[in-house]
Amino acid sequence: xxxxxxxxxxxxxxxxxEMNATVTRPLWEMSDKGHGRAVYTIxxxxxxxxxxxxxxALADEERTDRVIATKWDAAFVLFDGxxxxxxxxxxxxxxxxxxxxxxxxxxxxxSRANKSVRLFEHxxxxxxxxxxPDKQMIRDTGYLMRTTAVYGNGKFGLADRETFAxxxxxxxxFAAEMLTVWLIRAFTHDLAEHLGGAPIDRxxxxxxxxxxxxxxxxxPFLVSHPxxxxxxxxVRETALARVLALGEISEEEAEAxxxxxxxxxxxLSSWRVSETDAQAEIDALAGAWSEFRAGFTKAALLSPxxxxxxxAKAKAxxxxxxxxxxxxxxxxxxxxxxxxAEAQATDATPELxxxxxxxxxxxxxxxxxxxxxxxxxxxxxxQAQFWYVSEEKLEPRLGLRGRDAGCxxxxxxxxxxxxxxxxxxxxAAETPxxxxxxxxxxxxxxxxxxxMLAHHPYAEVRANLLAQEAAPIQLLRAKLSxxxxxxxxxxxxxxxxxxxxxxxPLHDEIGRESPxxxxx
Amino acid sequence: xxxxxxxxxxxxxxxLVLRACRGAGLPQSHGEDFAVAVSRFGDRAAIEAxxxxxxxxxxxxxxxxxxxxxxxxxARATCDLPVACDALFAGVSEVRLxxxxxxxxxxxxxxxxxxxxxxxxxxxxxxxxxVLKRRQPERELSPxxxxxxxxxxxxxxxxxxxxKTYVPATQTSRxxxxxxxxxxx
Numbered sequence: 001x002x003x004x005x006x007x008x009x010x011x012x013x014x015x016x017x018e019m020n021a022t023v024t025r026p027l028w029e030m031s032d033k034g035h036g037r038a039v040y041t042i043x044x045x046x047x048x049x050x051x052x053x054x055x056x057a058l059a060d061e062e063r064t065d066r067v068i069a070t071k072w073d074a075a076f077v078l079f080d081g082x083x084x085x086x087x088x089x090x091x092x093x094x095x096x097x098x099x100x101x102x103x104x105x106x107x108x109x110x111s112r113a114n115k116s117v118r119l120f121e122h123x124x125x126x127x128x129x130x131x132x133p134d135k136q137m138i139r140d141t142g143y144l145m146r147t148t149a150v151y152g153n154g155k156f157g158l159a160d161r162e163t164f165a166x167x168x169x170x171x172x173x174f175a176a177e178m179l180t181v182w183l184i185r186a187f188t189h190d191l192a193e194h195l196g197g198a199p200i201d202r203x204x205x206x207x208x209x210x211x212x213x214x215x216x217x218x219x220p221f222l223v224s225h226p227x228x229x230x231x232x233x234x235v236r237e238t239a240l241a242r243v244l245a246l247g248e249i250s251e252e253e254a255e256a257x258x259x260x261x262x263x264x265x266x267x268l269s270s271w272r273v274s275e276t277d278a279q280a281e282i283d284a285l286a287g288a289w290s291e292f293r294a295g296f297t298k299a300a301l302l303s304p305x306x307x308x309x310x311x312a313k314a315k316a317x318x319x320x321x322x323x324x325x326x327x328x329x330x331x332x333x334x335x336x337x338x339x340x341a342e343a344q345a346t347d348a349t350p351e352l353x354x355x356x357x358x359x360x361x362x363x364x365x366x367x368x369x370x371x372x373x374x375x376x377x378x379x380x381x382x383q384a385q386f387w388y389v390s391e392e393k394l395e396p397r398l399g400l401r402g403r404d405a406g407c408x409x410x411x412x413x414x415x416x417x418x419x420x421x422x423x424x425x426x427x428a429a430e431t432p433x434x435x436x437x438x439x440x441x442x443x444x445x446x447x448x449x450x451x452m453l454a455h456h457p458y459a460e461v462r463a464n465l466l467a468q469e470a471a472p473i474q475l476l477r478a479k480l481s482x483x484x485x486x487x488x489x490x491x492x493x494x495x496x497x498x499x500x501x502x503x504x505p506l507h508d509e510i511g512r513e514s515p516x517x518x519x520x
Numbered sequence: 521x522x523x524x525x526x527x528x529x530x531x532x533x534x535x536l537v538l539r540a541c542r543g544a545g546l547p548q549s550h551g552e553d554f555a556v557a558v559s560r561f562g563d564r565a566a567i568e569a570x571x572x573x574x575x576x577x578x579x580x581x582x583x584x585x586x587x588x589x590x591x592x593x594x595a596r597a598t599c600d601l602p603v604a605c606d607a608l609f610a611g612v613s614e615v616r617l618x619x620x621x622x623x624x625x626x627x628x629x630x631x632x633x634x635x636x637x638x639x640x641x642x643x644x645x646x647x648x649x650x651v652l653k654r655r656q657p658e659r660e661l662s663p664x665x666x667x668x669x670x671x672x673x674x675x676x677x678x679x680x681x682x683x684k685t686y687v688p689a690t691q692t693s694r695x696x697x698x699x700x701x702x703x704x705x
Contacts (some may be wrong), residue, residue: 061702213703349552354609390686390693392693405689405690434609438583439580441549
């Protein structure tokens with residue numbers, strides 16, 4: 001999957017522009033080694049929010065992107081308002097500790113980041129030498145620091161999302177987290193300029209996003225928030241349907257599509273990763289995109305039903321290209337689809353209709369969960385893996401059943417297995433579901449998830465996450481694309497690096513157009 | 521706030537209760553229900569009631585039906601409130617809970633039913649027998665919101681149940697989450 005104009009970062013940028021947000025830096029106390037503290041305050045919709053940053057020395061042997069790290073180059077909190085001295089003292093005591101600290105009701109988001117050592121050093125050295133950093137190096141890496149966690153919604157004592165979720169500008173999913181990430185990017189620019197003693201060229205700086213290293217922690221989120229995931233996909237599919245339903249498009253829209261198709265080609269050819277298999281997939285996509293682009297003209301887009309025909313051609317090139325084309329098609333049609341962004345947030349949870357008959361539920365499972373019923377859980381391969389939470393900083397991990405200890409404490413991310421077991425246990429009878437579940441409470445969770453699928457078709461990850469061949473990286477990618485991440489750089493089937501906010505307006509450029517994909 | 525108290529976010533409490541219920545052996549859906557009930561509609565007393573109830577762990581409900589009513593003997597809130605509400609949702613006229621262990625969990629659980637399932641219920645009775653019945657729908661509930669203050673002792677008790685779902689770390693298990701040990705590139 002690829003980012004779209006409905007991705008959360010893009011939505012945030014549009015909102016900040018609409019609200020004429022302004023960013024100031026009321027505090028910058030940084031040593032000549034780049035250690036100290038800073039505050040960035042952003043004002044919109046009658047409120048102020050401040051990113052408070054703490055930067056410190058970090059030995060090379062301490063620099064790890066894993067959750068189990070205990071020290072980072074920089075630590076951050078998004079504070080509700082403008083912090084006073086007492087707030088800053090409290091935050092200085094807790095924020096650098098991250099999970100081991102304790103946050104409060106005015107602290108909205110907690111994060112930390114490590115330097116991308118090679119590029120950070122290169123940028124600083126270049127600036128000190130009176131030069132601009134090398135464009136190719138910036139293109140290859142794309143960020144000065146990588147966040148390794150961005151925590152929100154009440155974790156470690158942070159404010160509950162519901163306390164600010166109705167405020168203008170923060171209504172979207174992960175809006176506060178995206179705002180934090182965008183402000184952290186500004187801090188990384190300023191830190192490099194502070195150490196380098198000169199400003200970075202604006203175009204280069206715009207191309208310096210903020211990195212992110214993401215592991216398995218995101219995968220359980222997708223399973224435990226089914227209605228939210230359904231909302232994200234539903235909006236995306238609705239947007240695409242609206243665009244494809246257009247009979248004809250304007251000259252300007254066709255021109256915009258031609259231009260962004262060309263930009264996508266440049267983006268794909270500049271997307272370099274270290275893993276050979278991943279690079280081969282990117283190269284294949286770049287080749288397919290080039291072939292796809294050669295298969296239509298502006299006149300074809302302008303012809304009645306042109307978008308639908310072009311999209312049908314994209315589908316013929318396989319899923320990766322279809323996804324890219326879907327994102328591409330949305331790009332010029334903001335006036336038609338941007339209103340959908342608000343529908344991406346929901347607090348709804350699945351609820352059980354205990355009055356349904358067992359027969360009806362069995363039929364529902366057959367209709368909506370065929371992908372789960374096809375799994376043969378008698379086969380060891382079908383449940384070769386198990387998910388669990390390590391006592392080490394509560395990190396989600398994957399174990400191999402039969403090899404690794406802990407499967408008796410397995411985290412229930414086994415929807416496919418649960419649907420399968422429920423279907424087998426359910427009698428094809430008119431018995432009300434509540435009676436069956438009173439005797440089989442172990443199936444109650446699966447029953448309500450199965451019912452949910454009747455009205456929320458995108459709510460369930462339609463894969464057996466226990467299977468030997470299950471690849472959590474695909475789940476991470478899906479979620480990150482909704483955030484607006486680009487330049488996926490998978491390091492294994494378990495974790496990936498990505499770039500966020502690359503190409504987006506700088507903090508003194510709010511209102512500037514955001515590109516679909518970052519190209520320099 | 522007393523020194524032995526802790527101010528927690530609702531989401532933090534939700535996550536903790538969900539894991540604590542699983543650690544105590546409750547079925548997944550029961551944990552999900554109580555996590556919502558206690559974190560959104562509970563107060564200090566309800567959280568303490570839940571922590572006490574989880575000590576007893578899980579057992580299957582003991583049900584019998586007489587005259588259109590559902591009777592639950594030796595009732596345990598964490599095991600029996602979900603099935604009681606399911607039965608009422610499905611049209612059973614009345615559920616009678618005998619010798620309920622933690623009545624303090626009734627109110628947040630019924631509030632959850634109203635909010636999540638639009639099921640309006642009323643509880644009456646006292647020690648020995650609690651009766652649950654449907655009532656007339658009223659205006660929508662507004663969850664109290666804001667943070668909750670809990671005794672550290674209670675929080676720790678929930679954490680000890682939750683810890684039963686954590687797997688001890690080993691060198692092998694550290695490889696099961698991806699990323700290298702050092703990231704100096």
